Amino acid sequence: MSLTEKVYLVDHHRIGRQLGRSIPRAAFAGATLDHLYTGQQLDGLEPAIHDRVIAFNQDFLDCDCQSNPYCGHAAEKFARWVLGERLDGRAPDEIIDAMRDAYGVYVYHGDLVNFLDDAIRLLDALTDLAAVEGAEDYAEEVASVRRGLEMGRQPSR
Ligand SMILES: [Zn+2]
Numbered sequence: 161m162s163l164t165e166k167v168y169l170v171d172h173h174r175i176g177r178q179l180g181r182s183i184p185r186a187a188f189a190g191a192t193l194d195h196l197y198t199g200q201q202l203d204g205l206e207p208a209i210h211d212r213v214i215a216f217n218q219d220f221l222d223c224d225c226q227s228n229p230y231c232g233h234a235a236e237k238f239a240r241w242v243l244g245e246r247l248d249g250r251a252p253d254e255i256i257d258a259m260r261d262a263y264g265v266y267v268y269h270g271d272l273v274n275f276l277d278d279a280i281r282l283l284d285a286l287t288d289l290a291a292v293e294g295a296e297d298y299a300e301e302v303a304s305v306r307r308g309l310e311m312g313r314q315p316s317r
Pocket residue numbers: 223224225228231232233234
């Protein structure tokens with residue numbers, strides 16, 4: 161399962177009550193994307209929740225694809241946001257706090273750590289492959305991002 165399948169709504173129950181319809185707990189579930197993130201009837205939401213729903217929509221669902229919100233870009237952008245937070249020096253718990261504050265969603269600590277570990281392993285494989293292919297500059301660039309993810313800081317060259 162990818163990380164985005166394990167992203168949950170902090171205010172899941174209140175959202176269901178305030179919208180008068182039940183919404184899945186998973187933020188990227190089809191019905192959540194349909195009825196919450198691209199829904200038109202959000203006036204019933206209390207302001208703090210409403211603002212976070214709009215922020216999520218603007219930051220992750222802003223593509224013009226015909227199949228939006230099912231084109232997959234939202235999940236991709238969310239994963240990229242998490243990696244960016246990590247490269248900005250945030251620890252996993254700080255990233256989870258940031259997503260709660262900004263978007264009203266959370267992931268479990270262990271799932272986030274696994275996601276970051278997977279990304280690091282993927283970059284390891286890429287580095288090896290680039291080295292085998294003789295693309296030394298590219299290998300070094302990838303290795304630098306990998307160190308950044310591991311240490312939680314921007315890659316330095
Ligand atoms: Zn798209």
